[in-house]
Amino acid sequence: MVKQDRAVRTRQAILAAAAKVFEDRGYQAATITEILATANVTKGALYFHFESKEHLAQGVLAEQDQRLVVPARHSKVQEVVDTVALHAHRLQTDPMVRAGVRLSLDQQATELDRSGPFLRWSEIVLGLLEEARGELLPHVVPSETADVLVGSFAGVQAMSQIISGYQDLDRRVSQLLRHILPNVVLASVLATVDLSAGRGAAVYEEASRAATAPERAVLTAG
Amino acid sequence: MVKQDRAVRTRQAILAAAAKVFEDRGYQAATITEILATANVTKGALYFHFESKEHLAQGVLAEQDQRLVVPARHSKVQEVVDTVALHAHRLQTDPMVRAGVRLSLDQQATELDRSGPFLRWSEIVLGLLEEARGELLPHVVPSETADVLVGSFAGVQAMSQIISGYQDLDRRVSQLLRHILPNVVLASVLATVDLSAGRGAAVYEEASRAATAPERAVLTAG
Numbered sequence: 001m002v003k004q005d006r007a008v009r010t011r012q013a014i015l016a017a018a019a020k021v022f023e024d025r026g027y028q029a030a031t032i033t034e035i036l037a038t039a040n041v042t043k044g045a046l047y048f049h050f051e052s053k054e055h056l057a058q059g060v061l062a063e064q065d066q067r068l069v070v071p072a073r074h075s076k077v078q079e080v081v082d083t084v085a086l087h088a089h090r091l092q093t094d095p096m097v098r099a100g101v102r103l104s105l106d107q108q109a110t111e112l113d114r115s116g117p118f119l120r121w122s123e124i125v126l127g128l129l130e131e132a133r134g135e136l137l138p139h140v141v142p143s144e145t146a147d148v149l150v151g152s153f154a155g156v157q158a159m160s161q162i163i164s165g166y167q168d169l170d171r172r173v174s175q176l177l178r179h180i181l182p183n184v185v186l187a188s189v190l191a192t193v194d195l196s197a198g199r200g201a202a203v204y205e206e207a208s209r210a211a212t213a214p215e216r217a218v219l220t221a222g
Numbered sequence: 223m224v225k226q227d228r229a230v231r232t233r234q235a236i237l238a239a240a241a242k243v244f245e246d247r248g249y250q251a252a253t254i255t256e257i258l259a260t261a262n263v264t265k266g267a268l269y270f271h272f273e274s275k276e277h278l279a280q281g282v283l284a285e286q287d288q289r290l291v292v293p294a295r296h297s298k299v300q301e302v303v304d305t306v307a308l309h310a311h312r313l314q315t316d317p318m319v320r321a322g323v324r325l326s327l328d329q330q331a332t333e334l335d336r337s338g339p340f341l342r343w344s345e346i347v348l349g350l351l352e353e354a355r356g357e358l359l360p361h362v363v364p365s366e367t368a369d370v371l372v373g374s375f376a377g378v379q380a381m382s383q384i385i386s387g388y389q390d391l392d393r394r395v396s397q398l399l400r401h402i403l404p405n406v407v408l409a410s411v412l413a414t415v416d417l418s419a420g421r422g423a424a425v426y427e428e429a430s431r432a433a434t435a436p437e438r439a440v441l442t443a444g
Contacts, residue, residue, distance in 0.1 A: 104384070106329065148394075156377060157377075159372065
């Protein structure tokens, strides 16, 4: 068990180093040598966990939709909103999430398949929307709405990062949801949904408290 | 006049070369030497038009919101839709537009101010929405809607490029507009607006025909 804990910690240290190097250099210019030096682990340890630069990048990309889970809500639409708001909050506070999102938009990473995060996020949102079926307007096609939410979020976060260094991200995400959800959600449901800009931070606090001790340890390592 | 034509052609050749090199290498790794070789112009000619790599990049960034103008419509909302659809069409067909959009999302271009295209597009869309005031729902704040449209478009195009190489861009943009506009535009107006996926190509044809001869010459050079 102790050995496994150490393996988990080593893996997280390597991913954190990879995230930093990918963010500083971009995928193309990043080297395993620099990731090794930043992680301060042996070559053997790194290759035990990740066999190539591409695997390191896929590891960083995969981190953004893992770990924190949004608490169950009375309204499934609120869970959609909380998932989006929590992701926006983690973008501002978690270097690993930020590196994953930036890597997924790294246009010089031509040999890296960057579709994964988009497809996984679409699936997560689609799953929530399908569970929310009874709260949605009858014309809604959940797969289309999921794609629109994921794609538009990617752009709104990029615009916020470029214009304000994420200072206005919560406001922009809230405005995005206010433009899309009234055309997706029954008015009677939407009236009960909290779309305010501070939602992400509140959900993060709640989800962190709800996490069990070992999960919290992983969280802090990120 | 002949001399001026040649200067315009040289400037366009340099910008086209810069667009290609920025797209191939990313901003950080691109060099003026490679742009010079690609453009096949003298160093003197290049520095006459652009004094630095940053000026070349700003030149490429500026091209995406210039040139083709959407024809006037009976409904101003249709002009908003046509502007978005035309931009999506040019992303697929005009290397200069594509390079500009990709450069604006190039995260390694840390010393390059990439806010310009976002701010200019927001202003263009805001101007159209203000003219469309009488066609909009009373709660709409045009500046917020303009920002949401510009930000979400940036993400939807990136997602389309990553997942399908722009094969599904028209469909995704049409879905984005169908999700946002019913919450922005009076239903009676929206019923008359063409949001179909083929709109961009049709508007491009029309705008190209409407362009005067010298403007068409610039278009072809792009």
